Amino acid sequence: MGKLQNRLQTLATTNRPPTTLTGHPPTHFSHHHTLKEYNSDKPLACNLCRSEYSTGYFCSDCNYFIDKTCFSVPSMIQHMSHPQHPLRLTCYLDYQNENVNCRGCQVNFNSSRIRAYYCAPCKFILSRQCAGAPKTLTLADNISYELFFEFPFKHENAEVKCSICSNKVVIKDGLLYYNLEHDETLHVSCALTKEPKKKMTKMDRSIQQLNEARITE
Ligand SMILES: [Zn+2]
Ligand SMILES: [Zn+2]
Ligand SMILES: [Zn+2]
Ligand SMILES: [Zn+2]
Ligand SMILES: [Zn+2]
Numbered sequence: 671m672g673k674l675q676n677r678l679q680t681l682a683t684t685n686r687p688p689t690t691l692t693g694h695p696p697t698h699f700s701h702h703h704t705l706k707e708y709n710s711d712k713p714l715a716c717n718l719c720r721s722e723y724s725t726g727y728f729c730s731d732c733n734y735f736i737d738k739t740c741f742s743v744p745s746m747i748q749h750m751s752h753p754q755h756p757l758r759l760t761c762y763l764d765y766q767n768e769n770v771n772c773r774g775c776q777v778n779f780n781s782s783r784i785r786a787y788y789c790a791p792c793k794f795i796l797s798r799q800c801a802g803a804p805k806t807l808t809l810a811d812n813i814s815y816e817l818f819f820e821f822p823f824k825h826e827n828a829e830v831k832c833s834i835c836s837n838k839v840v841i842k843d844g845l846l847y848y849n850l851e852h853d854e855t856l857h858v859s860c861a862l863t864k865e866p867k868k869k870m871t872k873m874d875r876s877i878q879q880l881n882e883a884r885i886t887e
Contacts, residue, residue: 696727698736699745700761703729705736716740718759718785719798742877744884747787749801751819751845752794756885757787757801768793773819774800774845774858800845800858801883802876807847807861815847815856822848834860 695704700718705727708714713722714735723737745759751773762783770793771778772786777797779786787796808814821830824842831838833854839846847856856864862872870878 696741698727698741700736701729701732701734703731703734705729705734708735718743720784739873739877742881743798744880746885746887747801747880747883748885749787749796749883750805751796752789752792755789755792755794757789757794757796759785759798760788760790761785764788764790765793765795770795772797772800773841773843774803776840776844796845798880799862799876802879803845803858803862804875804879807865809861809864810866813849813852813854815849815854815861817858818846818848820844821846821855822850830855832857832860834864 695706697704706729707725708728709725711724713724714726714728715722716726716737717734718736718740721737723735726735726737727741728735743759746756747759749757762779762785765779765786765788769778769780770788773794773796775797779795779797784797786798787801788794803817805817806814807817821839821842829838830842834856837857839855839857845858847858847861848854865872868875
């Protein structure tokens with residue numbers, strides 16, 4: 671670290687306002703300024719997921735808003751489907767020139783401006799929903815499905831269809847749910863929408879799953 675940087679670091683530390691019981695003003699890895707809690711009748715579009723919310727965190731200087739859910743999502747994870755590298759919650763600008771599809775739901779990130787978990791060297795990308803998909807999922811009739819990172823019998827040439835939407839499972843080396851006993855395959859997105867409501871909301875569980883995979887630099 672250079673001398674100047676050192677000095678700046680010291681300045682930044684000494685100039686910090688005294689900590690209060692309420693803690694530091696909220697900061698987020700996606701923005702340089704501290705944020706303020708936002709709670710209003712006027713919903714704002716979240717800079718990370720593009721959906722509108724009326725509560726979250728806001729920088730009035732830049733008009734930068736993050737909803738509460740996105741605020742708690744980790745910036746970097748180690749996902750079981752790509753154990754060799756960490757995945758970063760990357761801004762769409764970093765992959766807008768790549769024609770990349772989510773390894774789970776096949777959504778194309780070229781057209782959507784949302785952040786996703788991305789490994790640049792491998793062009794491996796996962797939407798937040800797919801990155802937060804649970805390892806096992808129990809649907810109606812108590813049938814449980816395991817999350818696979820590729821179709822277990824992909825070398826057999828049979829056409830694989832999703833038992834929920836009846837559409838073909840396009841890639842066999844992507845995320846999918848599979849039940850061995852019933853030989854049933856499900857798209858990740860179909861399975862997650864079909865899942866019956868539980869006490870814990872799907873969003874909460876997805877965030878919990880992501881936080882379990884959280885890593886820091
Ligand atoms: Zn959001
Ligand atoms: Zn700002
Ligand atoms: Zn996906
Ligand atoms: Zn990689
Ligand atoms: Zn399906």
